[in-house]
Amino acid sequence: MAIDINGLGAGHRVQANNENSQVSVARSEPTVAQEETGGSSTADTVSLTDTAAQLQKLENTLAALPVADTARVESIKQALNEGTFHVDNRVTAEKMLGMETALNNVS
Numbered sequence: 124m125a126i127d128i129n130g131l132g133a134g135h136r137v138q139a140n141n142e143n144s145q146v147s148v149a150r151s152e153p154t155v156a157q158e159e160t161g162g163s164s165t166a167d168t169v170s171l172t173d174t175a176a177q178l179q180k181l182e183n184t185l186a187a188l189p190v191a192d193t194a195r196v197e198s199i200k201q202a203l204n205e206g207t208f209h210v211d212n213r214v215t216a217e218k219m220l221g222m223e224t225a226l227n228n229v230s
Contacts, residue, residue: 202208 199208
């Protein structure tokens, strides 16, 4: 079933030219097979590129990694238990200010 828009019927060609481009628009009537099935006469396919497969593999690898560095966490726990862990107040303050600045720049 064709819809007549602006007096242009099915199969009518419109061409527009200007200095920089050429536009060509056309529409043809559907085939008998398309009208009977209501769909296209070709099969739809999807294929993934090598890049997509690599990204999927990387995502799976990252998902398997722990969220925290367990070796560092254990060394800090041990230092805390032994009383040898030292907190540098200046470094801590600088890092906190840097994070605050970064958060303010985002919004």
